[in-house]
Amino acid sequence: MTNPIISIETQLQILQTAAVTAIAEAINLEQIEQLRVNYLGKKGELSVILKGMGKLSAEERPRIGSIANEVKELLQGKLDEKRQDLQQAQIKAKLEAETLDVTMPGVSRPLGRIHPLNSTIDRVLDIFTGLGYTVAEGPQIETDYYNFEALNTPPDHPARDMQDTFYLPGGNLLRTHTSSVQIRYMENNEPPIRVVAPGRVYRRDTVDATHSAVFHQVELLAVDKGLTFTDLKGTIKEFIRQFFGDDLPTLFRASYFPFTEPSAEVDVQWKGKWLEVMGCGMVDPNVLKAVGYDPEIYTGFAAGFGVERFAMVLHQIDDIRRLYNSDLRFLKQF
Numbered sequence: 178m179t180n181p182i183i184s185i186e187t188q189l190q191i192l193q194t195a196a197v198t199a200i201a202e203a204i205n206l207e208q209i210e211q212l213r214v215n216y217l218g219k220k221g222e223l224s225v226i227l228k229g230m231g232k233l234s235a236e237e238r239p240r241i242g243s244i245a246n247e248v249k250e251l252l253q254g255k256l257d258e259k260r261q262d263l264q265q266a267q268i269k270a271k272l273e274a275e276t277l278d279v280t281m282p283g284v285s286r287p288l289g290r291i292h293p294l295n296s297t298i299d300r301v302l303d304i305f306t307g308l309g310y311t312v313a314e315g316p317q318i319e320t321d322y323y324n325f326e327a328l329n330t331p332p333d334h335p336a337r338d339m340q341d342t343f344y345l346p347g348g349n350l351l352r353t354h355t356s357s358v359q360i361r362y363m364e365n366n367e368p369p370i371r372v373v374a375p376g377r378v379y380r381r382d383t384v385d386a387t388h389s390a391v392f393h394q395v396e397l398l399a400v401d402k403g404l405t406f407t408d409l410k411g412t413i414k415e416f417i418r419q420f421f422g423d424d425l426p427t428l429f430r431a432s433y434f435p436f437t438e439p440s441a442e443v444d445v446q447w448k449g450k451w452l453e454v455m456g457c458g459m460v461d462p463n464v465l466k467a468v469g470y471d472p473e474i475y476t477g478f479a480a481g482f483g484v485e486r487f488a489m490v491l492h493q494i495d496d497i498r499r500l501y502n503s504d505l506r507f508l509k510q511f
């Protein structure tokens with residue numbers, strides 16, 4: 178791009194001005210490299226201008242040569258400087274994009290909780306397993322035999338009125354209590370027996386603040402040689418002491434259940450009120466006979482209670498329906 182009319186010195190000045198501007202305006206490292214090649218490369222503009230040096234006089238040549246060197250060094254410096262700036266900017270942008278700000282508040286993931294009914298059952302099972310009991314379960318769909326008959330409650334027995342039953346087509350029923358598990362367990366095991374059986378039970382009750390057609394019970398059964406009502410009382414009192422964390426006054430009130438003789442209901446004094454919390458008694462000899470145990474050799478005690486009742490008392494819950502309607506505002510409190 179030599180121009181014979183314009184002197185080499187001027188050409189060098191024009192090149193320098195143009196190059197400095199172009200370098201200043203470069204926005205990335207590729208452009209810088211391109212500018213280096215264009216201006217200072219072997220076939221770059223500077224080399225092209227210097228080709229004209231041959232025509233210069235011997236005096237002029239060193240002067241122009243040193244000007245050309247200055248231009249070359251200056252442009253080299255500008256290119257290096259700009260390259261460093263761009264590299265720094267690139268690193269900075271990368272750091273900013275990848276920065277993890279540990280001071281930012283985290284995204285909180287809501288934790289699940291144990292439902293108060295389950296935690297109550299867990300608490301009950303912990304206490305009884307601690308007393309040497311094993312956990313047993315039975316089916317929710319039962320036959321009349323396990324729910325009533327084997328529990329000394331034949332078809333015309335007036336006690337059937339105590340529990341309004343859901344009957345299923347075909348003659349089965351939804352168990353009205355966990356006492357059915359007593360029979361199933363005894364049929365498959367020999368004494369001595371210490372067993373605790375939690376589970377869901379069903380009754381044709383009208384739903385209100387204290388009644389539900391579906392609720393939960395825990396059944397207790399011990400069969401051994403020489404068990405007495407004193408063992409029953411001691412076990413229940415120890416359970417209540419551990420469950421409520423206090424030696425609360427308890428009252429064993431005479432009662433009636435077809436599958437126990439004698440039978441009792443247990444009242445506990447809690448926050449100044451007597452609360453009925455469970456039914457219990459010595460296993461009726463007819464029940465032992467039904468599973469093939471000899472009542473002359475073995476005696477047993479049993480108890481059954483509602484889990485909802487215990488959960489409501491423990492957590493001061495005023496309406497049983499709160500335990501079933503899955504309202505997170507309620508459940509988050511536990």
Ligand code: DAH
Pocket residue numbers: 353354355356396397434436437455456457458478479480481482
């Ligand atoms: N099954 C009885 C009910 O649902 C509760 C009960 C009473 C269970 C006395 C027992 C017992 O094991 O001995 O009302």
